[in-house]
Amino acid sequence: MFQNTATRAALAAVITCLLGIVGPTGAQDDPEVVLGPFEEVAVVEDFPADRQAHWKPSAGSNVVYAVEAGCELPGVAATLLRLHPRQQNRSDSEPSHNWFQIARDDLPAGAVPAGIDGFRFLLASHAEAQWWIQVNLTTRDGQTFSTLLADHSFPAGRIVEYTVPLAEFRSEQQESLTAERARGLRGIAFTLSTPGTALYIDRVSVYRQARLSAWLDLTTSRPQTNLFQRTDPVALTFRVGGTPPAAARGFRVEVRDFWAKVVQRHTVRLTNAREYTLDATPKTHGYYEVRAFWTDAAGKDLQPHSCLRAEGTVPAGTGTFSVVPGTVAENVARFKRLGARAFFGLHGDFLGLADHVGLAWRFDYLGWRWIEPERPDRSAGPATWARDLVKNAPEPDYRFHILPFRGNLRSEIPAWALRQGDEAPPFADWEDYLAMLRDYVRAEKQLYPHMKPRLYGGAWEVNLNMPPYASQPPEFTPAQVVELFRRTRAVVKAEDPDGWVLGPCPSVIDLEWFERLFQAGVLRYLDGIETHGYCERVFTPEENDFPGKLARLRALMRRYGGRVLPIYCTEAGHPGILGAQITHHSQAQRMVRTAIILKGEGVRVFLPFYGIDYARAGYWGFCFNKEVDPPAGPWSTKRISPKPMVNAVAACVRLLEGAAPKARLRTLGDDVWAYTFTRDGTTITAVWTPGKARTVRLPVGKAPSVEVVNLIGHSRRVKASGGAIRLPIDGSPQYVCYR
Numbered sequence: 001m002f003q004n005t006a007t008r009a010a011l012a013a014v015i016t017c018l019l020g021i022v023g024p025t026g027a028q029d030d031p032e033v034v035l036g037p038f039e040e041v042a043v044v045e046d047f048p049a050d051r052q053a054h055w056k057p058s059a060g061s062n063v064v065y066a067v068e069a070g071c072e073l074p075g076v077a078a079t080l081l082r083l084h085p086r087q088q089n090r091s092d093s094e095p096s097h098n099w100f101q102i103a104r105d106d107l108p109a110g111a112v113p114a115g116i117d118g119f120r121f122l123l124a125s126h127a128e129a130q131w132w133i134q135v136n137l138t139t140r141d142g143q144t145f146s147t148l149l150a151d152h153s154f155p156a157g158r159i160v161e162y163t164v165p166l167a168e169f170r171s172e173q174q175e176s177l178t179a180e181r182a183r184g185l186r187g188i189a190f191t192l193s194t195p196g197t198a199l200y201i202d203r204v205s206v207y208r209q210a211r212l213s214a215w216l217d218l219t220t221s222r223p224q225t226n227l228f229q230r231t232d233p234v235a236l237t238f239r240v241g242g243t244p245p246a247a248a249r250g251f252r253v254e255v256r257d258f259w260a261k262v263v264q265r266h267t268v269r270l271t272n273a274r275e276y277t278l279d280a281t282p283k284t285h286g287y288y289e290v291r292a293f294w295t296d297a298a299g300k301d302l303q304p305h306s307c308l309r310a311e312g313t314v315p316a317g318t319g320t321f322s323v324v325p326g327t328v329a330e331n332v333a334r335f336k337r338l339g340a341r342a343f344f345g346l347h348g349d350f351l352g353l354a355d356h357v358g359l360a361w362r363f364d365y366l367g368w369r370w371i372e373p374e375r376p377d378r379s380a381g382p383a384t385w386a387r388d389l390v391k392n393a394p395e396p397d398y399r400f401h402i403l404p405f406r407g408n409l410r411s412e413i414p415a416w417a418l419r420q421g422d423e424a425p426p427f428a429d430w431e432d433y434l435a436m437l438r439d440y441v442r443a444e445k446q447l448y449p450h451m452k453p454r455l456y457g458g459a460w461e462v463n464l465n466m467p468p469y470a471s472q473p474p475e476f477t478p479a480q481v482v483e484l485f486r487r488t489r490a491v492v493k494a495e496d497p498d499g500w501v502l503g504p505c506p507s508v509i510d511l512e513w514f515e516r517l518f519q520a521g522v523l524r525y526l527d528g529i530e531t532h533g534y535c536e537r538v539f540t541p542e543e544n545d546f547p548g549k550l551a552r553l554r555a556l557m558r559r560y561g562g563r564v565l566p567i568y569c570t571e572a573g574h575p576g577i578l579g580a581q582i583t584h585h586s587q588a589q590r591m592v593r594t595a596i597i598l599k600g601e602g603v604r605v606f607l608p609f610y611g612i613d614y615a616r617a618g619y620w621g622f623c624f625n626k627e628v629d630p631p632a633g634p635w636s637t638k639r640i641s642p643k644p645m646v647n648a649v650a651a652c653v654r655l656l657e658g659a660a661p662k663a664r665l666r667t668l669g670d671d672v673w674a675y676t677f678t679r680d681g682t683t684i685t686a687v688w689t690p691g692k693a694r695t696v697r698l699p700v701g702k703a704p705s706v707e708v709v710n711l712i713g714h715s716r717r718v719k720a721s722g723g724a725i726r727l728p729i730d731g732s733p734q735y736v737c738y739r
Contacts, residue, residue, distance in 0.1 A: 034242070036210030037305045037316065038163055040120060044111050045104070045188065046203045047081040054104045055081065062087050062097035063194055073124055076159060077202045080124070083190075084198040093468070103189035105138065112185045117209045118165040122202035123579075125154035129195040130537035137169055137177065138187035145169035145177040152575065155539040159202060160579040182206070195537065214242035215309040216251065216292050218319035225623070226321040226641045227356050229328060230285050234321060237277045238292060241309060244270065245302050248294040252301070255280060258287045258585065258644050258712050267299065282323060286712050287647040290319040312626040313613040314641055315582045320624065322642035324356050324650045325713040331358040334657060335398035340451065342400065343599055344653050346622075347571045348611035350640060353622060357646055358653040361400045363570055363607050367412035368436055375416045378435060386439035390446040397450040402502070402570055402607070403440065404457030404530075407433055407484060408465050410473045424465070424476045425484060434491050441495040453500040457530050457570065458488040463506035463513045478520035485525040500527035502568055508536045509549040515556055523561035529553070533572030533598070541574075541594040542673060542690045547664070550601045566604040573609035576619035576643060584619070588644035589688075589731045592652050592711065593673070596686045596733060600661045600675030608649065612640055622646050644712070651713030655735045659684055668696045672729070685736045693730040700725055703738035710734055 045051070049070025057067050065085040072078045085100035092098070125131060133150040147168045154160060169177035192199060220226045221235040228234055236253070248270060255264035263283070268276050282288060291306035306317030314320065335342065338360065345361025346354040354362060376383035382390075395401070406412050410426035413419075419428040427433045444454055462484075463469055465476040476484075485503055492499045503526050504517050531553075535544040554564050572594060576587040591608055598606045613621040614634045623646065626639040659677035668674055671691035677684045687698060700706050700720050708725075709715040711732035718725050720738075727734065 034212040034215050034309055035316070036212045038120070038207045038209050040205050040207050041116065042111070042113050042206050044107065044119075044185070044204045044206060046079055047201060048079050052081075054106060055102050056104070057083075057100070057102045059085060059100045060097040062089055062092045062094070063100050064088055065100055066198075067102065071200075073157060073200055076124065076157060077122070077200070080200040080202050082198055082200055083192065084126075085192060085194045086196055087194050098194050099191060100194055101189055101191045103136075103187060105187035107186055107188070110183075112182050112206055114179065114183055115208060116166070116179050116182060116206040118163055118207055119169075120203075120205045120207050121149060121162040121164070121579075122159050123150075123154075123162070124157060124159050124200040124202065126157065126198040126200070128156045128538040128540065128543045129154055129197045130193075131195060131199060132193035133199075134191040135164075135169075136187075136189040136191070137182070137185060138189070139177075139181050140184040140186045141181075143171055143175075143181070145171050145175075145181075150579070152578075153535060153537060153539040155578070161581055163207060163580040212242065212307070212309075214240070214244040214248070214294070215307050217241055217309050217311075218290060218292070220319075220321050222321070224639055225351050225353070225356075226319075227353070227646070228321065228323045229356070230323060230326060232281075232323070233279070234281045234323065235277055236280045236290060236319075236321075237275055238268070239275045240270075245294055247296045247302055249297045250295050250299070251292050251307065252295050252299070253278065253290065253292045255282070256289045256291075257282075258647070263288070267295070280321075284714065285323040285325045285647070286714070287322050287642065287644045288320065290321070291317055311639075312624060312628040312637075313582075313616060313619055313621075314624040314626060315584075320641045320643070322646045324358075324647060325654055326358060326650065328352075328355045331355055332396075332398055334358065335360045335400075338658050339398075340400055342657060343603075343605060344595070344649075344657055345400070345402075345605060345607035346611060347573075347607040347609040348614075350611040350623070350637065353611050353640075353646075357622070357650045358657065359607075359649075360398070360657075361402065361605055361607055363402050363404070365404050365406070367406060367409075368417070368433070369412050369414040372414050372417075372436060374414075375432075382439045382442060383436075386443050389443040392447065394449055395447050399448070400451060401444075401448055402455045402457060402568070402605075403444050404460055404505075404570070405437060405440070405488060406460040407437075407488075408459045408462045408472075408476060408481075419474075422474050424474045424480045426474050430487060434487060437488060437491045438495055441492055441499065444499075445496050452498045453527070454496055454498065455500050455502055455528070455568070456488070456492050456496075457505055458485045458501050458503040458525075459505050461507040461532060462504060463508075463510055466513070469507075478516050478522075481517060482520045482522045482525070485522055489525040501525060502528045502530035502570075505530045505532065505570070507532045508534050509546070509553060510536075511549060511552050511556065514553060515560075518556055518560035523557065523565075526565060528604070529557070529565050529567045530570055531567065533569045533594070535574075540690050541590060541597055542671075546594070546597045547601050550603070567602070568605045569598055569603050570605070570607045571609045572598075572606070573620045576613070576621070576645075577617075582619060584643040584645070586731070587619075588648035589711065589733070591645050592648045592733050593688060593690070593731075595649065595652055596656070596675055597673070599656060599659075600664055600677070600686075602661060608645075612637060622649070647712045651709065651711065651735075652733075654713065655684055655709060655737070656686070668698065669694070672696055674698070682737055682739050686733050687727065687729055687736065688731060688733040689729050690731055693728065695726055695728045697724045698727050698736060699723055700736065700738050706736050706738040708734055708736055 052069035253266040310316040342360035346359040574590040613625040623640040627637040659679035665674035674687040
């Protein structure tokens with residue numbers, strides 16, 4: 001996935017030098033403690049206008065700035081501190097010239113009470129932008145403790161909350177901030193990047209987090225995945241943990257749908273049993289969230305918060321399950337019918353997720369250092385691992401696969417093959433690398449005999465091996481990237497003449513980078529374009545301008561190669577967390593909008609990223625990972641739980657897989673997006689707005705009525721009048737289907 005640029009890394013290094021601080025390391029969770037909700041216990045600073053003089057700005061030589069306390073973000077918050085640092089010369093990329101800091105060093109004694117667990121920060125960005133924000137806390141004994149608060153894209157005009165445990169603030173000596181030292185807080189400083197828009201700080205406060213003495217653990221009748229087919233019954237089992245409150249006589253359960261509507265209520269009386277099972281089969285397919293509350297003898301709640309224990313990346317107090325709109329058998333039938341013409345796939349399949357959602361293409365790989373940790377013996381032919389691989393039965397004839405090679409990544413080269421020094425390529429001998437490729441291509445032919453062409457990626461986010469990124473070693477020149485593809489193509493074509501080589505595979509659709517590679521001649525060795533499609537320094541796919549970028553990419557192909565190659569987007573995702581808030585509903589909207597735009601703009605294949613949350617940062621997955629911290633790593637998980645993205649993408653697949661893009665509609669108003677597709681005589685228009693909700697008049701031809709399908713796949717009939725319907729829209733795409 002897309003990594004941080006060298007510019008931001010260098011900025012961090014410069015500020016570390018300036019302030020004498022270092023970034024934090026994550027605190028380990030105590031497995032014996034069950035944590036409850038946060039309680040804000042004191043406001044340290046809320047930035048009224050009369051406190052502006054207390055905050056002192058400073059900046060690098062290329063930065064000018066404006067600072068205003070007590071300002072308002074209309075409809076969002078009042079009395080904010082507005083900071084607008086901006087570069088004078090955009091071509092000056094020297095990090096030491098482009099930093100901004102604002103600090104206060106005269107906080108009153110007693111601003112922080114005793115016994116706190118962490119700090120809370122509320123911030124907002126005026127426009128969509130990627131911010132790098134570090135917070136430094138100085139105590140009265142002169143010690144400074146720091147944490148990297150943000151290094152991600154912000155939405156426009158929306159408050160983002162951060163809750164940072166004390167342990168994540170570290171001194172230069174890597175000591176953690178304690179509650180006792182925090183009581184002596186004297187100063188706060190914010191150090192920022194300069195993305196060209198304003199940052200608002202609403203407040204700084206401190207919190208305590210409750211420790212729970214009793215809780216409920218939730219499992220479903222599909223305990224590994226919590227995924228159900230449309231025809232499956234759903235059972236929920238609650239297991240009592242700890243000692244329930246003395247007044248507890250039972251608990252109540254509520255089940256909410258994607259729209260937060262309560263669709264089921266259950267009450268349970270406590271007995272001597274440790275487990276209680278309920279039938280929770282919903283009336284229709286969809287995404288569902290479960291919460292539970294201890295109740296007294298009168299059935300009243302004893303606490304305002306849910307008593308479900310959170311596991312892994314699942315939100316506190318919540319359990320989830322999904323009933324997908326189809327069945328695996330129906331999805332497999334569609335895979336067989338469409339074959340390699342399918343558009344949708346999955347980057348990172350776990351526990352049968354792709355078959356449940358209906359994603360035909362798969363994308364997986366094993367790095368060189370894992371398959372050949374020792375130099376293999378090829379005196380009798382292919383390496384042992386390759387001979388073992390081809391003994392496996394071929395994959396089903398409806399399974400389609402893309403095999404990437406990652407020879408540009410130094411981190412994946414086995415020690416015995418590693419080149420000494422920093423030169424590219426990262427392996428010492430081309431023959432060692434190409435022998436591994438040769439064996440892999442032979443195995444791929446055996447495993448996917450039904451695929452023609454079979455698809456091979458020649459490199460992996462190789463733009464990050466090059467300026468201005470240079471965030472993964474070694475550094476490549478355009479000519480060295482071309483040579484990597486030339487040699488890869490020679491092996492692929494010798495072993496699999498029908499195979500296609502895809503590339504050059506940047507992390508983002510960086511048109512300047514593509515042009516440098518095309519000028520160097522890489523198109524001579526490609527059968528298709530592979531790219532990843534992360535948003536660049538913005539939050540939404542609309543602001544990322546996929547239509548404009550794809551159009552210019554095709555123009556570059558014509559200019560330097562004389563033809564347009566098919567485009568495969570093999571990785572693009574959206575984070576499911578923003579600050580401290582898990583934004584899984586918004587994540588589903590953004591992912592589906594990305595898929596619709598890419599399909600509407602003629603991308604050949606799209607593989608969303610990623611099957612699971614593989615870390616406690618980003619929350620990129622279709623599913624929460626209930627075992628994100630095991631010793632064997634998050635990829636070994638055997639327990640996951642769906643997010644709304646499961647149902648939203650499943651609905652999108654059922655409507656648009658196999659449909660042909662027809663046109664983008666641009667006549668519905670500013671900031672309204674719509675694409676029209678056709679399939680088997682039916683017109684399907686996907687429509688939404690990333691801006692404020694509104695009502696549009698959508699033309700539907702001569703149809704007397706239409707079917708309108710929402711984000712999750714639920715449909716309703718709407719009558720047309722005068723050749724159109726009036727349709728309320730928001731950030732959730734809807735599909736209007738008519739003949």
